[in-house]
Amino acid sequence: MAEETERLFPADWQDAARYASPYSFMRLPLSRDLDRADVVVVGVPFDLGVNMRPGARFGPRGIRNGSFQVRAYPMQAEDLWGPFRTLRVVDYGDLDLVNAYIDTAVQQIEEAITPIFLGGVVPIVLGGDHTITLPVLRACAKRHGMVSLVHFDAHPDYWPPPSAERPYHHGTVFHIAAQEGLIDLEHSVQVGIRGSISAMVVHDARRAGFDLITADEFFELGVRETLARIRARARGPVYVSLDIDSADPAYAPGTGTPEVAGLSSRELVQLVRGLAGMEIVGCDVVEVSPPWDSSEITCLLAANLVYEFLNVLAATREGQR
Numbered sequence: 001m002a003e004e005t006e007r008l009f010p011a012d013w014q015d016a017a018r019y020a021s022p023y024s025f026m027r028l029p030l031s032r033d034l035d036r037a038d039v040v041v042v043g044v045p046f047d048l049g050v051n052m053r054p055g056a057r058f059g060p061r062g063i064r065n066g067s068f069q070v071r072a073y074p075m076q077a078e079d080l081w082g083p084f085r086t087l088r089v090v091d092y093g094d095l096d097l098v099n100a101y102i103d104t105a106v107q108q109i110e111e112a113i114t115p116i117f118l119g120g121v122v123p124i125v126l127g128g129d130h131t132i133t134l135p136v137l138r139a140c141a142k143r144h145g146m147v148s149l150v151h152f153d154a155h156p157d158y159w160p161p162p163s164a165e166r167p168y169h170h171g172t173v174f175h176i177a178a179q180e181g182l183i184d185l186e187h188s189v190q191v192g193i194r195g196s197i198s199a200m201v202v203h204d205a206r207r208a209g210f211d212l213i214t215a216d217e218f219f220e221l222g223v224r225e226t227l228a229r230i231r232a233r234a235r236g237p238v239y240v241s242l243d244i245d246s247a248d249p250a251y252a253p254g255t256g257t258p259e260v261a262g263l264s265s266r267e268l269v270q271l272v273r274g275l276a277g278m279e280i281v282g283c284d285v286v287e288v289s290p291p292w293d294s295s296e297i298t299c300l301l302a303a304n305l306v307y308e309f310l311n312v313l314a315a316t317r318e319g320q321r
Contacts, residue, residue, distance in 0.1 A: 008036060009084050010072055024091035025126075025306065026067045031090040034119040038087045039313055041124050041306065042116070043094035044109055047289075048102045049131030049170040053256040055289035060094055060126040062254070062290035063306065066299030070307050083307075083314035092116070092123075102131070102168050110135035117143035117282070124309055126302075127286030129256065130157055130170035133241050136284060137182040140239060144281050146181055148234040149174070149188035152271065153243035154259040155198045156190055156212065158205040170256075170287070178208060185209030187235045191218060191226060191271070192246040195259035215261055223267055227274035240275065240283035240309070242268075244302055252301055254293025265301050272308040276315040283309050 011027040024030050025041040034040070043060025050056065073082045083089070095112045097105045113136050116123045120143075125136055130153075140147060151157075151174070158175045161167035167176060177183045186209045193202060194215035206212050211233050218226055245255040248262035263271075288302045 008088055008090060023061075023064060025064050025303070026070055026072070028089055028091045030093060032092055033090070034116065034121050036088055037090045037121050038317070039089045039122045039124060039310065040092040040116055041089065041126065042092040042113070043126045044097070044128040044132045045094050046097055046099060046105055046109070046127070046132055047129045047256075048099060048105065049129045049168055050256045051169055051171060053289060053292055055254075055291040056127055056129040056256060056287055057099065058290045059128055059286070059288035059302075062288055062293065062296070062299040063126045063285065063302045064091075066296055066301075066303035067306070069300065070303055083310040086314040086317050087310065089310060106131070106135045106168055110138045113139040114142055122280065122313060123282050124306055125282070125284035125286075126306070127284055127288065130173050130241070130243055130286045131168055132286060133284055134168070134173045134176055136282065137177050137239060138180070140282050141182050144237040146184050147237045147239045147281065149177075149183040149185075150230055150234055150238055150240045150275065150278075151188070151190045151243075152192050152241070152246040152263075152268065153190060154192055154194055154215070154245045154262060155243070155257065156193055156201050156205040156210070157243075158201050158208065158210070174205075183239070184235075187233055189213065189230050189233050191230070192263050194261055197257070197259070215263065218263065223270045223274065227271065230275070231278070234278060236279060237281045238275075238278050240280055242272070242283070242285050242305060243287045244285060244298060245287055247301060252298040254289050254291075254298030255287045256289050256292070257287070268301070268305060269308055272305055272312060276312045277319055278316065280309075280313060280316065
């Protein structure tokens with residue numbers, strides 16, 4: 001850990017107007033010096049993999065805008081700097097991508113994220129559509145090998161690629177990841193699955209090994225029992241992928257493939273908080289599409305979920321000590 005004088009903290013919200021703050025998550029320092037970071041927030045402005053509504057390329061900017069109202073200290077703690085007293089966190093900025101070519105962009109994402117994992121730093125990735133999770137998992141494997149997946153989503157994203165020449169879109173992510181040995185399906189969980197689109201592949205995902213909890217099953221189980229199943233299932237290094245469409249459109253309209261009868265914002269926050277203590281080596285919040293948002297409520301929810309991930313990572317670090 002760095003000495004106290006070397007700590008990097010978010011800028012104090014009283015020093016300048018929040019709407020005039022630097023373009024960074026929670027006004028965190030902008031840096032790519034991995035020697036000064038335990039966690040980096042990194043944007044991946046990419047949405048060539050969507051099959052419905054575009055706009056997730058603006059997700060990283062929208063989530064950062066949504067973070068202007070998020071303070072450093074959580075309600076549950078007396079420490080006024082919350083996770084930042086335990087973790088050194090910087091905003092890594094956005095990756096530079098060639099957005100016209102999906103194969104090139106996927107390769108660029110993997111290459112750019114790899115040094116973060118190899119440096120022993122935990123990335124919190126701001127999407128972008130869900131396609132980006134595949135190259136992030138490829139980068140993750142270079143440090144951690146096969147990981148357990150905890151996946152919040154309205155869709156399993158387990159469709160087989162349409163062809164060998166066109167493998168990538170935001171619905172093939174975990175099918176390809178499983179084929180490549182990036183995720184351990186026997187120790188992975190999907191939560192919130194619903195809708196007529198998902199019905200096509202739910203049985204395939206379950207047969208492959210996922211513990212798949214539909215939205216209807218979640219409402220029967222509740223937060224506590226769902227977390228118990230997650231914690232009983234996931235083992236070793238864990239990657240958490242949170243698609244904002246896991247939330248009901250009433251709480252997150254700004255997404256590409258909304259599905260009704262989803263999770264509430266409170267339930268999502270409680271589920272993320274319940275992951276404290278798990279060996280989380282990386283996470284993402286994807287499919288935020290600001291052009292489809294209403295009063296920025298989707299961006300605000302996504303920003304708060306990123307903050308909850310920071311709290312979870314800090315709590316795990318404190319527990320390890």
